[in-house]
Amino acid sequence: MVFGNPEEPHHAEALGIVARTEEVIADILRRDDEVGEGDAAALAHVVSAIMFLSMAATINKGRRVEEIVEDIRGQVSALWRH
Numbered sequence: 853m854v855f856g857n858p859e860e861p862h863h864a865e866a867l868g869i870v871a872r873t874e875e876v877i878a879d880i881l882r883r884d885d886e887v888g889e890g891d892a893a894a895l896a897h898v899v900s901a902i903m904f905l906s907m908a909a910t911i912n913k914g915r916r917v918e919e920i921v922e923d924i925r926g927q928v929s930a931l932w933r934h
Contacts, residue, residue, distance in 0.1 A: 902927045
């Protein structure tokens with residue numbers, strides 16, 4: 853998704869999934885009165901990047917899905933604490 857032709861059908865579909873996922877994350881973040889519109893979108897993008905790298909990293913190849921989800925949860929929790 854990072855490289856390649858964004859107009860290639862599979863690439864475009866993947867980018868669409870990411871965009872929709874970020875929209876949902878931003879909607880959830882907006883439930884917090886302290887998170888502004890621009891911040892919600894930016895934070896959603898950061899969460900999406902965490903998810904992508906965690907799922908794509910070759911170091912995680914042998915890990916179970918639950919372990920990767922827990923890693924993502926830990927990274928996002930650390931982000932919210934600061």
